[in-house]
Amino acid sequence: MSTSLVFQSHRFDVIDLNGQPWLRSNQIGLAMDYKNPDLSVAKLYRQHADEFTDSMTAMVTLPTPGGPQETRIFSLRGCHLLAMFARTPVAKAFRAWVLDVLETLGEAEACQPVAPHLATKADRRPLVDLVRMWVSMAPLGYGAAFRLVNAAMGVSSVEEMTSETVQRAIGWVQARIDAIQAAPVVLPAAAPALPAIPxxxxxxxxxxxxxxxxxxxxxxxxxxxxxxxxxxxxxxxxxxxxxxxxxxxxxxxxxxxxxxxxxxxxxxxxxxxxxxxxxxxxxxxxxxxxxxxx
Structure with missing residues (x-):
């Protein structure tokens, strides 16, 4: 992500928060042509604070010429909401620019490969229960059983399994259980009768x-x-x-x-x-x- 964004002649120092660009309140105020940008944006936010969510604004400590200070920042969606409430001549153009940036970022994210969704503990519960059943039927321990499952799925532990991998693992374990149940039952030989005592x-x-x-x-x-x-x-x-x-x-x-x-x-x-x-x-x-x- 670029470390700066430019609206008209105003350059924003982008703050990367959770992989998304956030902007300082005073630079937003300057871009919307407020004479006192810090106070104007703060007043605008206080008047409509109930409409801003945690994904739109936050307080962070940032370096300033006077040393580190608590500074309010806004995400691009938060910037757009501020511009909706603003009444400066440039507010409309600023709103359009924010939407353009959001659209550009959305297209870039769409081109990136989606990381696989790892299965949660609840997603893995059916697999764990099935492995317990397998262990109760086969001559192997719980840890050994999971090592076989992990090796078959190409992972080092169940925490690395995606939801799709868990479903494949369930099918793999079920096939082993089915094979055990299909095997003929061999009864143990009867113990020899004890000799009678006179x-x-x-x-x-x-x-x-x-x-x-x-x-x-x-x-x-x-x-x-x-x-x-x-x-x-x-x-x-x-x-x-x-x-x-x-x-x-x-x-x-x-x-x-x-x-x-x-x-x-x-x-x-x-x-x-x-x-x-x-x-x-x-x-x-x-x-x-x-x-x-x-």
């Missing part, structure tokens, strides 16, 4: 299971009872021994060792018996299950 062995398994469970119950109950009795005795012994220790640090440490020995060894023994009882219980249940096999 009745006498079955009876001995059940008897052993009952013996294990009874022993486990009796042992755990007896161990807990002994642990409780031992804890009471430990407290009694400790109460007798505690006054014998002095208050010095070595005596304090010796007292703590005695206390730990009295209170922890028994509980550790009970815990070990309970772990062993759990293993015995699991073995008994396994034998019980084996005894139920027909």
């Amino acid at each position: 009745d006498d062995l079955r009876a001995r398994l059940r008897a052993h299971t009952r013996a294990c469970l009874d022993f486990m119950g009796e042992t755990c109950s007896k161990a807990r009872m002994l642990n409780t009795e031992g804890s009471l005795l430990a407290r009694e012994v400790y109460s007798v021994l505690e006054p014998r220790f002095a208050t010095t640090m070595p005596d304090y440490q010796a007292r703590e060792r005695v206390h730990d020995s009295l209170t922890t060894f028994a509980s550790r023994g009970v815990h070990a018996m309970e772990v062993g009882a759990d293993n015995l219980y699991l073995t008994a249940r396994l034998m019980e299950g084996l005894a139920a096999i027909r």
Whole structure:
């Protein structure tokens, strides 16, 4: 785009905003032959501000002889609307010139190739759902499936797909799903039948299971009872021994060792018996299950 536009003898310094030419308000005022261009254009805009959209006018910071300043600028459509409200002799010619520039820019844009429209996340949703279905049917992961799709479509990721590419990708994935569904179903071979367990062995398994469970119950109950009795005795012994220790640090440490020995060894023994009882219980249940096999 040219960096300047000329109306009659007035040259505009074009400001490129979003790929479109915008003009400074004071230069517009000069072109429309206002004696005080800044104030006249500002007044004209304030009187009709409700008719200007964000695509017609904006405030930007621009370099000026006095340093960077906030400056109001207008797009060509905004310039045309200003000229519609202006009552200067040159306003009509300025409106015609703006329309000519707009028409010229429109023809130039029409000659430029249109960039492909990338698909949105919502556009890609049917493809994503179809890939999930494909993954559930085929022996491959989600990431591997999309790598195959991207390679087939000639893109590095789904974000590069256009709406048309998404539709082709959907057809490509659907063809893979159709091929899987059309393939003959191969049933797995039946597992060999387990040999029957003799009745006498079955009876001995059940008897052993009952013996294990009874022993486990009796042992755990007896161990807990002994642990409780031992804890009471430990407290009694400790109460007798505690006054014998002095208050010095070595005596304090010796007292703590005695206390730990009295209170922890028994509980550790009970815990070990309970772990062993759990293993015995699991073995008994396994034998019980084996005894139920027909």
